[in-house]
Every structure is written in structure tokens, then in C-alpha cells.
Amino acid sequence: MDRVAGHKSALRYLYPPIEPFDRCLLDVGDGHKLYVEQCGHPDGIPVVVLHGGPGGGCSPAMRRYFDPECYRVVLFDQRGCGMSKPSASIHANTTWHLIGDIEAIRERLDIPRWGVFGGSWGATLALLYAQKHPGRAAFLVLRGVFLMMQRELDWFYAGGAGQFHPEEWRRFADMIPVEERDDLIAAYARRLFETDITEQTYFARAWCRWENALATVAGDAAGGEAPGPYARAFARLENHYFQHHGWLDRDRQILDDMPLIAHIPGIVVQGRHDMICPPRSAWELTEAWPRGELRMIGLAGHALSEPGISEELVRATNGIARQAAQFGL
Structure with missing residues (x-):
């Protein structure tokens, strides 16, 4: 969940706000046009930022995790997300379409190799992209690791996390009749895809509210009710991907395929008290x-806006910038 960095205590670790030096809508086929922007130094170390969700979107705060004098930062909204068009669309929207899109952006920008920075679902996508194109990823910086495994989905949508947040869990589960609660992902899917837009938005806000409530250690990440269009896009796409288990061939696919990227250096920043993506996945x-180097942050949850998470991510990107020659960049 990357709907981000609102905490003033986290913002103090980031670089000052910057504006993109380039923006475009990239037609990737299938009726999709992706919003793509570039920030920082045009000749700097290239890095692509993969936002969370699935269904989130990039924010201006995500530009600020990189020294703008050292990095050429590429951000884009994935299919159906943010300023990409059409919004909330699940047509031709799978993990493998997104990996193809990342390559299309790289080729369009004429970047031979780049770093990959991603959190939550963005970490999932970063790992799968690197495993598919191991010659294109120079380094990985990941946060709040999610491996698209059944145990992770069960943790968050079958009552595991609800044991720590029973009041929020009841609010989320009580939206669904008792007879459908054995599979809340499927139950919400019926309401997110088989009803009118008003009903979809109503349940989408409930889906987002559950996730937002658990995003930070302080439990204050929600920032109020998610705007209707954002909530609808986020919930529909996230649910769509979870129903299909990310289109992976097997449950442990990412872990089993780690030998494909054994040569790529990476830093994993993980909140010790991450209630959305528990630390077991980052450790494994x-x-x-x-x-791969694991940096466990003691007093932190899942959100990018957690102060300890932001501080460590900036430390990681600064460290890579100092050693750029080692990465061939």
C-alpha cells in the first residue's frame, strides 16, 4: 500500500519536492495508455519506481527518495491506475502485461539497464521483472515484501491480521453476509464487478479502509476516507490480481526462481511490525x-510513510549512488 508519505516525521528524511522534466502518455496497446514521468538528472543513474497495490499509483512523494543530482527517476502508473487510462480497467491487465509495459518504457526511454525500486506489490513486480529480464535490472531496492503466496492472502483476508485488529476486521467482514465469509476475496469480487458503480465504490471504500487501518504502527495511515475513484480503481485491481494469484504458475514461484537473479544486488527494507506483509516473506x-541484504526496521509497519522505512530507503539509494560504478551505471 503506497498511497503515501503524509507523515511530517517521514518527510524530513526525503529530498525536497521536484517536478518532472518529462511527462507522457505511452500507448502500450490493448486500449491502455500509461502515465509516465521522469524526474531528477536526465543523465543520472536510471531507476524505475513500481508502486504498490495492485491498483495504487505513484505520488509526488515517491520522487523524493532519490538524490535528484544523481538519479534519473522514472515513475509510471500501472494499467488502470492513477492517471493511466482507462481507469480501474481489468481488461488485458495481468502481471505479465505489466512486465511487458516496464520493458516498453525502458525501450522507449532508451535505457540499457536500470535499478528497480518497489514496495509491497511493487516489490512483487520488481522481483518478477528481474527474474524475467535479469540482464536489465542493475539493482533492486524493495520494501514491505509480498510474494503473492496463499499464506499471505490468508493472513490478510482470512482472519490472521484480524486477530490483532478485531474491531477493524469485524467492520470489514460484516459488510458480507455470514454465508459468504469463508472467502472474502470472492465475496468482495461479486460486489466490485457485478454491481453498479455506486455499489462498487461503496465496497471499494470498505476494502481500502481495512488495508489503510493496518498500514502503520500508529494505525493512522488512512488519512480519511479514500476518494471514490481512487478506491474503486485500487480495490477492483487488487481484488482482480488476488483472485488470479498474480497469474503465477505456482505458489513459491518467486522464491523458487531466485537463482535467476542471484547475481543482482538488492536491499530489502522491512517493517518488523508489518501487519499487511509480515516479515517472514522478506526473511525467506x-x-x-x-x-540480497535485509534491513529490518524495529518500530515500523508497512507504509512507505513510516519514518524508519523512509529513512532507510533514502540511506539505501544514497549508498547505491556512491557505488554506481560497481553496478555499471
Whole structure:
């Protein structure tokens, strides 16, 4: 969940706000046009930012995790998200379409190799992209690791996390009749895809409210009710991807395929108290990754806006900038 960095205590670790030096809508086919922007130094270290969700979108705060004198930062809204068109569309919208889109952006911008920065679902996508194109990813910086495994979905949508937040869980589950609560992802899907837009938005806001409530240690990440259009896009796309288990062939696919990227260096920043993506996945990932370094943040949850998470991510990007020559960039 990357709907972000609103906490003043986190913002103090970031670079000052900047504006893009380039924006475009990139036609990637299938009726989709992606919003793409570039920030920082046009000749800097290229890095692509992969937002969370699925269904989130980039925000201006995401530009600020990189020294603008050192990095050429590429941000884009994935299919159906943010300023990409059409909004909330699940047509031709799968993990493998998104990986193709990342390559299309890289080719359009004439970037031979780049770093990949992603959190939550963005970390999932970063890993799958690197495994599909191991020669294109120079380094990975990941946060709040999600591996699209059944145990992770069960944790968040079958009552695991609800044991720590029973009041919010009841509010989320009580939206659904008792006889449908054995599979809340499927139950919400019926309401997000088989009803009119008013009903879709109503349930989409409930879907987002559950996730937002657990995003930070302080439990204050929601920032009020999610705007209707954002909530609808986020909930529909996230639910769509979860119903299909990310179009992966097997449950442990990412972990099993880590030998494909054993040569790529990476930093994983993980909140010790992440209630959305528990630390077990980040730990197992780095255990299987010879060049992956786990940086566990003691007093932090899932959100990009957690102060300790933001501080460590900026430290990671600064460290990479100092060693850019080692990455061939």
C-alpha cells in the first residue's frame, strides 16, 4: 500500500519536492495508455519506481527518495491506475502485461539497464521483472515484501491480521453476509464487478479502509476516507490480481526462481511490525538471495510513510549512488 508519505516525521528524511522534466502518455496497446514521468538528472543513474497495490499509483512523494543530482527517476502508473487510462480497467491487465509495459518504457526511454525500486506489490513486480529480464535490472531496492503466496492472502483476508485488529476486521467482514465469509476475496469480487458503480465504490471504500487501518504502527495511515475513484480503481485491481494469484504458475514461484537473479544486488527494507506483509516473506527472500541484504526496521509497519522505512530507503539509494560504478551505471 503506497498511497503515501503524509507523515511530517517521514518527510524530513526525503529530498525536497521536484517536478518532472518529462511527462507522457505511452500507448502500450490493448486500449491502455500509461502515465509516465521522469524526474531528477536526465543523465543520472536510471531507476524505475513500481508502486504498490495492485491498483495504487505513484505520488509526488515517491520522487523524493532519490538524490535528484544523481538519479534519473522514472515513475509510471500501472494499467488502470492513477492517471493511466482507462481507469480501474481489468481488461488485458495481468502481471505479465505489466512486465511487458516496464520493458516498453525502458525501450522507449532508451535505457540499457536500470535499478528497480518497489514496495509491497511493487516489490512483487520488481522481483518478477528481474527474474524475467535479469540482464536489465542493475539493482533492486524493495520494501514491505509480498510474494503473492496463499499464506499471505490468508493472513490478510482470512482472519490472521484480524486477530490483532478485531474491531477493524469485524467492520470489514460484516459488510458480507455470514454465508459468504469463508472467502472474502470472492465475496468482495461479486460486489466490485457485478454491481453498479455506486455499489462498487461503496465496497471499494470498505476494502481500502481495512488495508489503510493496518498500514502503520500508529494505525493512522488512512488519512480519511479514500476518494471514490481512487478506491474503486485500487480495490477492483487488487481484488482482480488476488483472485488470479498474480497469474503465477505456482505458489513459491518467486522464491523458487531466485537463482535467476542471484547475481543482482538488492536491499530489502522491512517493517518488523508489518501487519499487511509480515516479515517472514522478506526473511525467506533474502535467505534465498546471495546478494540480497535485509534491513529490518524495529518500530515500523508497512507504509512507505513510516519514518524508519523512509529513512532507510533514502540511506539505501544514497549508498547505491556512491557505488554506481560497481553496478555499471
